[in-house]
Amino acid sequence: MKGRKLVAWNLRRIRVLRDISQDRLALDADVDRSYVGRIERGQENPTVGVLDRLAQSLAVHVSEFFIEPDSGTLPPQPLRGGRRPRRVHKIGSGRSRRA
Numbered sequence: 001m002k003g004r005k006l007v008a009w010n011l012r013r014i015r016v017l018r019d020i021s022q023d024r025l026a027l028d029a030d031v032d033r034s035y036v037g038r039i040e041r042g043q044e045n046p047t048v049g050v051l052d053r054l055a056q057s058l059a060v061h062v063s064e065f066f067i068e069p070d071s072g073t074l075p076p077q078p079l080r081g082g083r084r085p086r087r088v089h090k091i092g093s094g095r096s097r098r099a
Helices: 003-016 022-029 033-040 048-058 062-066
Strands: 086-092 096-098
Touching: 003 033, 003 048, 003 062, 022 048, 033 048, 033 062, 048 062
Parallel strands: none
Antiparallel strands: 086 096
């Protein structure tokens, strides 16, 4: 697997394992969300500085982006799209209120 695709594969794998959206990762790493998406699709060639910031945001060593997947391993699936439902908090009167 070529370097750019390897980074793309592992970035998505780690991000999905940690249940972090592209928006959240981009905000934490101070990069544009669309840029994170292009990196995950193998369309961008990120600098070492960007990889360092992404790794720090994901709490992994930058070398994690260069681990070869075992042969036959299925590609990492994206997180479920759309906004997540808000949690409902109970109020003392027995009625529910959205957070």
